[in-house]
Amino acid sequence: MITGKNLIGFAKSGKGVNIFSSSIAEDGQLLDQSFYEASPAEIDAAVVQAQNAFAVYRFCAAVQKQSFLEAIAEAIAEAKEELVKMAMQETSLPKGRLEGEVQRTINQLKLFAALLAEGSWVKAIIDTAQPERVPLPKPDIRQMQVPFGPVAVFGASNFPFAFSVAGGDTVSAFAAGCPVVYKAHPGHPATSELVGNIIIDAAKKCGMPEGIFSLLQGKTNECSIALVTHPLIKAVGFTGSFTGGKAIFDAAAARKEPIPVYAEMGSVNPVFILPEIMQQQPAALAEKLAGSNLLSAGQFCTNPGIIVSVKSNDTTAFIAHFSDRVKNAVAEHMLTESICKNYASGIKKLQGFADVQVQSSGQENGEKSAIPYMFQISATGFLSNPDLWHEVFGPSSIHVIADNEEELYAVARQFTGQLTASIWGTENDLLTYATLGNELELKAGRIIFNNVPTGVEVTHAMVHGGPFPATTNSQTTSVGSNAIYRFTRAVCYQNSPPQLLPGALKNDNPLHIWRWVNGEFSNGPVA
């Protein structure tokens, strides 16, 4: 069933000389399945086909694109059991977690299908002519969003579905009107092939042009960079490590024609616990935050890695509860060996700092597993050591203890860009520290009150993004409906004959969408 080949347009192709393997367990036996890394010629073929598909796909009616997304969602729902089974074997993630992720992937597809059906996402702006204006007549100008062209998407190791083959990047690009050349993560190539087949089948069924989707397998940097630097690729979506994302960003910026890279590279997601709530419920807070921190071996980009509070007996109680939770936690298998190695070396580095105290660690569980860790340091120690400000991807946390309110604010100001920042407090706390959110909003894309950062709601208002180094473009989100605007640009038409205007910009508003007409929102015709 799994071929290990690339999906180039509607064909399977395995002409490359680099072969790598994914260990897939079957009936308790490990099978080494070989995968063919895409050759330069295969990468070129995929991108050229995407460009050809774009010439057709960009004119597809919303309803056609909508059917395509819905067909993918339906087929994923049908294949759920098989997909989860394969992903469990490739990623070591637990069944419940993966089942939830598949459902989330389906929800994402439905969100964008609904966005297309509603139609106002194209942001039509109409300024009608004033032929009598002096000294010069005012022309008629109408603007809307149009798609970019072929998009390269790099899947994440930790979300084999929701941030992978049919995940948010691919789906938002499809919704925008862009074909996708998808580079599978080598941590789950077989799961990727299965989902890739589903997209290809849906494309055929819905009459989509060949090349709307291709899937490349590969393990080397050369393969990734060849895709990013292909002249016909117009934008890149990426979810993964800082090193990987930054390398792609740099390659894209150095192209003859630089292109935008939307790399989501994770963060430490600082959590601030304010004094009164700490006094009221230290044990419950420890339970919630440790649960969020240890979930799925801490392998979430929104994992709460740094927890900041003010010194007190209540904080001591919180630390003790959190510490117990860590001590009792058993090491879980990580996604890949290299992630596991990076985690171990990150922990070793933290252990090497004299003023970083190891509060507790969890229980060993064999080789590929990550032992949970919990560290503690004073705010002054934290502020003076930039090595502590970065993410250690995995089930570890640093607890920063401030002597007072002033130090807590100083820590808040110290962070670089984050996906999220959280504040826990009673109503009283939140009013006393009312400006803390203002400080954090300079640093993060999402400010969370009294909730854990893990779990990213797929909705219109979501911002899953943030200033560098959390992402390479702080103005966008990779989750939620606004993700579509990463792959579109505005075009305006001046004095266009009515017959040539796209439906979204015609006077009678045949699509019945919301438009900004002469400085007012309206969903009716142009008066």
Add this chain to the structure above:
Amino acid sequence: MITGKNLIGFAKSGKGVNIFSSSIAEDGQLLDQSFYEASPAEIDAAVVQAQNAFAVYRFCAAVQKQSFLEAIAEAIAEAKEELVKMAMQETSLPKGRLEGEVQRTINQLKLFAALLAEGSWVKAIIDTAQPERVPLPKPDIRQMQVPFGPVAVFGASNFPFAFSVAGGDTVSAFAAGCPVVYKAHPGHPATSELVGNIIIDAAKKCGMPEGIFSLLQGKTNECSIALVTHPLIKAVGFTGSFTGGKAIFDAAAARKEPIPVYAEMGSVNPVFILPEIMQQQPAALAEKLAGSNLLSAGQFCTNPGIIVSVKSNDTTAFIAHFSDRVKNAVAEHMLTESICKNYASGIKKLQGFADVQVQSSGQENGEKSAIPYMFQISATGFLSNPDLWHEVFGPSSIHVIADNEEELYAVARQFTGQLTASIWGTENDLLTYATLGNELELKAGRIIFNNVPTGVEVTHAMVHGGPFPATTNSQTTSVGSNAIYRFTRAVCYQNSPPQLLPGALKNDNPLHIWRWVNGEFSNGPVA
């Protein structure tokens, strides 16, 4: 009155060792006025003051920002005569042209003041909670745009007002909530100082924090790069040459924290004339397009530099009329000596190609002046010579003659990114060539029908931008109200206590703005 010093916050400062001059004529006599290039310490001081100002300015109510912009507009209107006189001396641009530009600058200020007063520009998106949702409750999430931080703006040589000190970049940054460190163009430093003083006075009058605006003088690349690479600068606006813009883009991408650069670098603005309209009015078309091409020595980023048509007797008549117009045109002074030199070398290069025919040239007029030129080449010749695809900034045009419709389309597909692309045609023409606009919309930010590209309407629907190399960010515009989004990013608040929400996101909608609430536009309270 002119000091030649930098405006660092509210103080004048001239501590640099690099001094350059601007020749200002007074009563017929040239005066060499000295200007002090900003020193590294002065640049740092300006940026640090901008950062301090940001801490205050980002919380200013819309009405305060609005008053600030209106105060600048009012003071510019009052100083109009003095400003135009100085700019005439520094730029050689004619009085009428500069008076129009001052009015446009005032209009831009008023547009953004009105945008702030209306308030919906913050793009509030609200998704309310569903506490009963299974398997997990849905949190309350609310998103809006927030300002970036200190912005660096580089003024243009050819628009001493509308794209300079109080021009679109500065004003859209102010409207967004960002302080501006402005780098004056060395082609008109005295005009810049005058407008800079106006902004400082308005800031003081309106109680704005010191540092909201600083103006740096300078002529060297080092000065520009020092500003762009200052760690506290969060975005850059630029209007000018490809060389200048690309150097700034590269420096910004290579920073430890890369920042967005919005560089508008000009284009050849191709114009397509279709057969029937060419038959009906060759002389009138030649008159309009030559007028647009020769205006102000061709020194517009939207200057129509390449004109494409299909071979016919009518086209021959058009060429003859255009040629006459060029022949009779007298060379005009250009903005700066280096622009004039670049123009001369661009012309020389075109003259050196065997298959590029010089159709006509205009009349000489002394040293600093640009002689108009008109060239002609076949479509096949044009397609095979990439050296012809780039802008020659000044009063020249290349007329590309296609043998047939197919060749005309091939030329359209050949262009790289453009600010504008224009199509002239009768209704019949436009329907026959209906897909030409589709080709051009992949290349340009603005598609114009039966109108010249020079003249950029300042309005909501305008896109003054386009794919690289016209700009470094095809998703934005530097003219019109959407220019504000270059300097903002989205932040969302999850489960925020109502008291802590910004006005734009409160349930009762105290600002009475349009918001996207649970997937619908509404200007009322959250139900």
